[in-house]
Amino acid sequence: MKEISQSRKTRRIVVYSAATVFFTAIFFGIIYGLRPMLLPFILGAFLAYLFKPLARSFRGSSLSKYIRAGVLLYFIGLMLYWSFSLVKSSLPDESEKLQLKVRLQYRLNERYQSWMGLDNNGKGNIIYQHLGAELDQLKQKALTYTKLTDEERKDFLLYNAPSDEFPGTRYYDYFLINNKLQNIDGLKLKAAAKEKAAAAKTDAMVTATPEPSTLASLLTIFSHWIIMPLAFIFILLDKGQIIHFFLKLIPNRYFELTYTVLEKVDEALGKYIRGTMIECFLVGLSLVIGFYLCGFELKIAALIGIIGGLTNAIPFVGTFIACLIGVIYSLIAENVHSILPFINENNLMLAVVGVVMVAHLLDNAIFQPLVVGSAVNIHPLVVILGVFGGSLMFGFAGLIFAIPTIVVLKVVTETFFSGLKDYRII
Amino acid sequence: MSSDNNFTNGEKKTAGRIFWGHIRRSNREFHDEDKVKFLKKIPFFESLKKNQLELVAQVVYERVYSEDEFIFEIGQPGAALFIIQHGEVNVEIPNPDDTVTPLAVLGKHSFFGELALLDESPRSASARAVVNTRLLALFRKDLDQLAETNPDITSRIYKSLATIVGNRLKATNELIEKKLKAVA
Numbered sequence: 168m169k170e171i172s173q174s175r176k177t178r179r180i181v182v183y184s185a186a187t188v189f190f191t192a193i194f195f196g197i198i199y200g201l202r203p204m205l206l207p208f209i210l211g212a213f214l215a216y217l218f219k220p221l222a223r224s225f226r227g228s229s230l231s232k233y234i235r236a237g238v239l240l241y242f243i244g245l246m247l248y249w250s251f252s253l254v255k256s257s258l259p260d261e262s263e264k265l266q267l268k269v270r271l272q273y274r275l276n277e278r279y280q281s282w283m284g285l286d287n288n289g290k291g292n293i294i295y296q297h298l299g300a301e302l303d304q305l306k307q308k309a310l311t312y313t314k315l316t317d318e319e320r321k322d323f324l325l326y327n328a329p330s331d332e333f334p335g336t337r338y339y340d341y342f343l344i345n346n347k348l349q350n351i352d353g354l355k356l357k358a359a360a361k362e363k364a365a366a367a368k369t370d371a372m373v374t375a376t377p378e379p380s381t382l383a384s385l386l387t388i389f390s391h392w393i394i395m396p397l398a399f400i401f402i403l404l405d406k407g408q409i410i411h412f413f414l415k416l417i418p419n420r421y422f423e424l425t426y427t428v429l430e431k432v433d434e435a436l437g438k439y440i441r442g443t444m445i446e447c448f449l450v451g452l453s454l455v456i457g458f459y460l461c462g463f464e465l466k467i468a469a470l471i472g473i474i475g476g477l478t479n480a481i482p483f484v485g486t487f488i489a490c491l492i493g494v495i496y497s498l499i500a501e502n503v504h505s506i507l508p509f510i511n512e513n514n515l516m517l518a519v520v521g522v523v524m525v526a527h528l529l530d531n532a533i534f535q536p537l538v539v540g541s542a543v544n545i546h547p548l549v550v551i552l553g554v555f556g557g558s559l560m561f562g563f564a565g566l567i568f569a570i571p572t573i574v575v576l577k578v579v580t581e582t583f584f585s586g587l588k589d590y591r592i593i
Numbered sequence: 594m595s596s597d598n599n600f601t602n603g604e605k606k607t608a609g610r611i612f613w614g615h616i617r618r619s620n621r622e623f624h625d626e627d628k629v630k631f632l633k634k635i636p637f638f639e640s641l642k643k644n645q646l647e648l649v650a651q652v653v654y655e656r657v658y659s660e661d662e663f664i665f666e667i668g669q670p671g672a673a674l675f676i677i678q679h680g681e682v683n684v685e686i687p688n689p690d691d692t693v694t695p696l697a698v699l700g701k702h703s704f705f706g707e708l709a710l711l712d713e714s715p716r717s718a719s720a721r722a723v724v725n726t727r728l729l730a731l732f733r734k735d736l737d738q739l740a741e742t743n744p745d746i747t748s749r750i751y752k753s754l755a756t757i758v759g760n761r762l763k764a765t766n767e768l769i770e771k772k773l774k775a776v777a
Contacts, residue, residue, distance in 0.1 A: 423730075427672050
């Protein structure tokens with residue numbers, strides 16, 4: 168009897184192992200084949216997970232659950248579309264990028280001269296007298312990042328130089344001053360730009376590049392992204408069928424444990440993800456209000472607010488990024504009309520740093536304790552190592568997803584091992 | 594001559610019906626409708642209406658345990674209430690000398706582990722399937738989620754739970770009283 172039971176046990180192990188290998192291979196094969204649909208699916212599932220408590224709270228409504236999910240999806244889509252449109256319209260094109268570089272270079276020089284009190288003879292204030300050599304080197308280093316290449320200079324002239332039909336842009340004057348400081352021959356440059364313009368005209372006449380079919384590209388996007396609303400609706404409306412299916416596969420011994428672990432992970436992660444999203448939204452909103460009060464255009468304030476809010480999910484780094492973008496913009500900002508009378512172009516940079524500091528303080532003192540709590544505490548050193556390690560291994564995606572991944576791993580490991588101990592499995 | 598000729602057409606049809614019926618039954622899930630009918634017979638849920646029982650039926654898990662298999666062991670954190678659909682369960686307390694003290698043998702329509710619906714406190718006894726047993730498990734977390742959308746259901750369930758726990762407490766008190774009198 169014992170032998171029969173032993174041989175049945177062996178058969179069971181063999182069948183389970185073979186089935187696991189077989190289905191794992193099939194699963195990864197399907198994932199590989201459907202990889203263009205993976206991101207829309209993950210995004211749909213993530214949004215459904217994020218909004219599940221909200222959908223649950225619509226109880227007692229006479230509307231069908233499908234209409235409710237559809238309305239929710241419509242509003243989320245609208246919000247995402249608005250945010251993406253804002254970011255897209257605020258991003259500079261090729262010509263604006265060149266203008267930004269010229270403005271930044273001009274303003275850096277101007278601000279440096281004003282802060283150091285430099286006169287025409289090269290004499291400056293007390294700071295410059297003591298630290299002039301080092302600061303000059305630092306300025307030159309900063310200027311190398313904003314310096315235009317010869318090709319870029321020609322392109323800039325094509326878009327901005329005055330001609331018979333076009334009066335030229337105001338940044339053309341900045342460009343001339345920048346060139347003078349770098350001892351660049353303006354006349355030679357103009358002649359080269361004219362040659363380039365003529366060559367570009369001929370090229371355009373000879374080769375007319377065919378426009379890619381809009382319908383074809385739309386269909387491709389539609390076929391991939393249609394999975395997102397479907398994933399969103401079905402996961403949002405799921406009443407535990409997915410978890411029921413997976414728990415059926417779990418042996419009796421681990422059934423209660425698996426359910427408990429899943430429930431705890433879901434609770435901790437839900438708290439962390441939803442809390443972090445609300446926190447990011449509040450920080451972003453504080454930045455938008457702060458920058459707008461400082462005199463930034465609403466569009467620019469909203470753009471920096473969105474970036475600052477989103478990157479706030481990465482501790483320390485988010486604040487730094489918002490501060491950096493704000494400071495760079497404050498350098499090139501012109502015609503600043505702040506609601507607050509004491510803010511002008513000269514002290515805008517300090518105001519930006521102040522706004523970021525206030526947003527950071529609000530985050531630490533109010534937003535974080537209220538909406539995230541101490542559900543998932545990670546040591547600052549782990550955060551820094553995670554962020555750097557993530558960005559080294561996976562670039563920008565690694566930078567963004569390092570901390571959420573660490574949080575998921577931490578919660579799953581902690582809950583799993585404490586569960587194993589509680590259920591006396593280890 | 595084949596053995597088929599020994600049966601009449603009617604007998605063949607009956608055998609076919611039994612055979613295919615058995616196959617269908619064994620493949621069939623315990624449908625929600627059947628679960629609703631079954632749950633209605635459990636004292637815990639008798640005060641619930643049909644539509645409320647349908648919601649409960651959606652969140653319960655069906656599990657099958659083999660003879661002598663533990664459903665849970667003493668000291669483990671409690672997460673679910675179990676209802677016996679079919680079979681028998683022994684509730685027992687293990688002794689240090691590897692023997693067990695049986696507390697009760699529960700049959701069809703009985704339930705156990707109900708205190709897990711209140712909190713995560715450790716199980717006060719072990720539960721083991723005496724024969725092959727089919728159970729329904731209702732988790733505390735699912736009940737909490739049900740409370741968010743349908744508080745009426747959970748308030749009725751908790752009221753039943755309070756009554757059952759109260760009755761058990763009374764019975765225990767009476768038992769202690771009797772024992773004390775016997776000792777005196």
